[in-house]
Amino acid sequence: MSQIAIIEAFAELEDPRRRAGQRHALPLCLALFTVGYAAGNQGFLAIGDWISSYREQLIDLFKPPKNRLPSYSTVRRALLHINYEQYSLCLAKFFNVQPVPGETISKI
Template identity: 30%
Template sequence: MRSDRQPFKYMLSLIEKLKQVKDFRKDQGKRHPLWIVLVVIILGTMLGYLSYRELGEFAKNNRHRLSQEFNIIPERVPSYSTIRRVMMGVKWQSLLKVFNEWALQEYGQRDDINWLYYI
């Protein structure tokens, strides 16, 4: 595996957890599985993109890398509107639960990041 792809190796277990979050959207018109939109939101937020528009720009500006890593057609990365609808409609308790489960599973045994226990 190339070293520049190494960070995405750890995303696989997070993706499996994110797939457990119930999708509140109607099937009609849905272009992206919920987990893809959530991954974009999480990655963008971790990199400092905090508003809906900033997250949309993050997705657009990184569409080739996102499409390469997550098998998305580059022209079809989640838009600002999709990100906004998901952030407004997702059950945050459910998302936090699976994220915290993932974080403890992946990193909970490390003493240097025990702050995860307090999230």
């Protein structure tokens, strides 16, 4: 898989999913969600459609194993179980955002 910055941003995030049946790395799922959401897609079905529509470009960009991208339901399941505070901290670090003392980091 590609070592682009958005993937690396989520590399240290704990993956709470069961190991059995995992085909896609959590950082890839989170990167696709984050980029898809930033592209204006709100909701898992919209992000799934976006992933399908830009499949070839996303494969070229992320270089996932076996040239497979996760479906919207895989991205959704990955997001349902992550620690949102850790996700927010990863995003803040990626975008170099320093919260001011007392500021609350938003939860999705």
